[in-house]
Amino acid sequence: MIGVLASGGTVIPNFGQGSSCEVNNGWFCSEWVRAHWSDTLQPALLQHVELAAIAIAIGFVLASALAFAGFRFRLLDPPIGVFADFLYTIPSLALFQLLVPFTGVNETTVEIALVSYTLLILYRNMLEGLRSVPPDALEAARGSGFTRLQTLVRVELPLALPAVIAGLRIATVSTISIATVAAFVIPKGLGQPIFTALQQDVFKTEILTAGGLTVALALCADGLLVLAQRALTPWTRVGRAA
Amino acid sequence: MIRKHTRRAAKAAFAVSLGVAIVLGGTATAATQHRAAAPTIVIGTKNFTEEYVLGQLYKQALQGAGFKVTFPGSFGSSELIDTAITSGKINFYPEYTGVIVLDLAKEKSPKTAGATYTAAKKFENTRGLTLLNPTPFYDTDSFGMLTSTATKLGVKTIADMKKVKSFSFAGYPECRTRITCLLGLKQVYGLTQAKFVPLASISVYTLLDQGKVTAGDVFSTDPQLGGTKYTVLVDTKHIFGFQNVAPIVSQKVLTAAGPKFAQVVNAVSAKLTIQAMIAMNKAVAIDKQTPAAVAAAFLKANNLG
C-alpha cells in the first residue's frame, strides 16, 4: 500500500478510489450497488421489512379488536373512528418526535407511531367489511342453527375478508412508505441510506436505489396480498364471472 | 469397626470436598474478578461521516487489543448522545472539546486549544465521565468559498472580507447567534454586511456549487477541502474556537478496564492529523468506501489494528 508520511509519523494509506461514476455523482453507478449491497442496502432492506411487519401485525390485531367492538357496540364506533382519524392526521415526523419524550429514541417510538397510522385504514375497512355482510346470509346461518360464534367464524368473517384484505393492502403499502421517515429517529430502514446520501452532496445512486427498493417492496407486498385474497376468497372470482 | 472407617472416610471426604470447594471457589472468584475487570465498551457516535469513521477506528483498535466492544450505532445530535452516555446506554463516544464547553457546559470559548480541553474535562468530571487524550486534528467551523470566488474578490483572510460590499453566508441555524460563528463574524471582524442563509441538511458545498451563496460555514476536515475547488479564509482572530476530538468515557469503565484501555485509545488519537481525517472523510464521502473499511486500512497502515 502506498503510504503518505504526514506529520507526527502518521501514515495515510491509499484507501482506494471511487469509480469515476461515483466521484462524479452519476445517476446509477452499478459498481456502487454491487459493492454496498451487503453492507448498506441489504441490512437496510431487512430492517425496513422488520419495522413494517411488526407495525402491520400489531396494527392488525388492535384494529380487529377495535372493529369488533365498534361492530358489536354501535355507540363505540364514532369515538374510535375519530380517534384513529386524529392519529392519522398528525404528520409522521411530528408524531415520532412527540413520542420521543415518552418512549425515547428507539424502535418502540417508531413502532407506536407506525401502528397508529395503520389503525384508521384497518379499522374502517374491517368495520365496513363486517357491516357489509348481507342479511340473507345471516338469516341462512340462523336458519341452519348456527350459534353466534359459528355465524361469526363461518359466515361473517369470510364474507368480510375482501374488505379486510383491501384495508390490509392499503395499510401495508402506507406503512412501508412511512417507515422511511423512521430514519429521522433511528438509523434503521431504507430511509437511512437516503439520509446519508443527502448528506454526501446528494449522492444520486444511493437515493435512487434505496428509493427504488422501497417502492419495489411496497408493490411486492401489495401483490402478495392480492394473491392471498384470491386464494382465501375464491367465491369472489366466481361471483364476477356469474 | 466399619462405622469408625466410615466416619473417618466421611471426614476425609468432607475435608477433601471442602478443600476442593475452597480452591474452586477461589478460582471462580478470581475468574469473576478478572472478568469484571474487563467491561464491555459500548461505543456510540453522532450521525455524520467523521463520527462514523472515529467510531470505527476506536472500535476496531479496542477489539484488536482484546476488549469486548459493542457498537449500537449513531445517536444523533450532541444533545441526544449526551443523554445516552449520562443514562448509561453507552459508555464511550468521540466528542469535540469546543462542543462540550459551548453547548453542553454552556460556557464561553477559551482562548487556546489546551484551555478548551481542560475546561471540557473539568465539566465532564462533574458527571462521572472523563476525557482521554485529545487528537491533533481539530474540526472547527471555517469560512469557506469557491476558490474562483476568492480569487475574484481578492480575499485571503476573513478580515479581507471587509472590503466586499455585501455577501451571503450559509450556516446551520445555531451559527446565527454564536460568537464562534456569524455573531463573531459581525462583531469581532466587523462584517455587518453579511447576510445569513440558514441550512437544513443540505450541504454547504451544494449551495456554493449552485451559486446560491457567496460563502459558507464549512468544517476544517471536510473531504471537499482536500482538493482545490474550495478555499478556506484564514481566521486570524480565532473566532471559531477550538474543536479537537477527545473520547468521552465513563470513569467507572475507565478504572475497570485497566491501563491498557487508555493506552490503546490514546495511541489511535495521537495518529489523527488533519490530513489523515480529510483523507478518511474523503474516502467515505467521495470515494464511497465504508467507514469500517477505511478505519481498518488506517489502523493497519499505522500498526494500530
Add this chain to the structure above:
Amino acid sequence: MTLLGDQFRPGTFPDALRFIWHNAGFLLARTGEHLELSFAALGIALLLSLPLGLWLGHRHRGLFLAVSVSNVGRALPSLVLIAVGLTILGVGFWNNTAALVVLAVPPILTNAYFGVDGVDRDVVEAARGMGLSELQVLLRVELPLGLPLVIAGIRIAAIFVIATATIAAVAGGGGLGEVIVNQASYGLAGVVGASLCVSALAFLTALLLTLLLRAFSRRPDPIS
C-alpha cells in the same frame, strides 16, 4: 423494549410550550413558509388532476388509470419523492413543490373519478333527457352529487402535502420542518414545539375540509 424509555422526559412538553412562546414570530414565519409550499403544491395538483378526474369519471373511462394511479401513488414514500426531487431539480422552490404535487395528485384524481362515476345513472340520463350538454351534466348534476367524495380526496391530499412539507425541510423546503429536522440547533424542546405546531396546522386544515365536506353532503338533489 421497555415502554417508558430511560429517556422519559415529560418535562420536555412545558419546555416546548415555552419555546413556542419565546419564538412565536419565528414559528409564525416558518408556518407561513409551510403553508406557501403546501398551497402551491395543492393548487397545482388540483389544476392538473381535478378536471381530468372529473372528465374521466363522467365518461366512465379510465378506471384502470384511476385505480393504478392510486396504488402507485400510495407506494411512493414521501422521503424518496423529496430526495428524488432534489436530485433532479436541485435546491430551490420547485424540487419540493414538484414532489408534493406528485404526492397530491393520486387521491384527488382517484376520488374525483369515483365521485363522478358513482353518481346514479338514472339521474344523469334524466339530465341528458332535459337537454343539458355534456359539460352541463358534469358541472350541474354529477359534480354536486359527487362532491363529498371529491372533497374527501382533496382532504387526504391536503393532509399528505402538509405532512410531507415537513420532511421537505431536508431539501431546503423550510417551513416548520426546518426546526423538526434540526434538533442539533433547536434542541428537543424546539423540535417538540414545532411538532405540536405542525400537528395543529394539519388538524385545522383537516377540520376545515371536513366542515366543507359536511356542508356539501347536505345539498338537496338538484334535479328535484
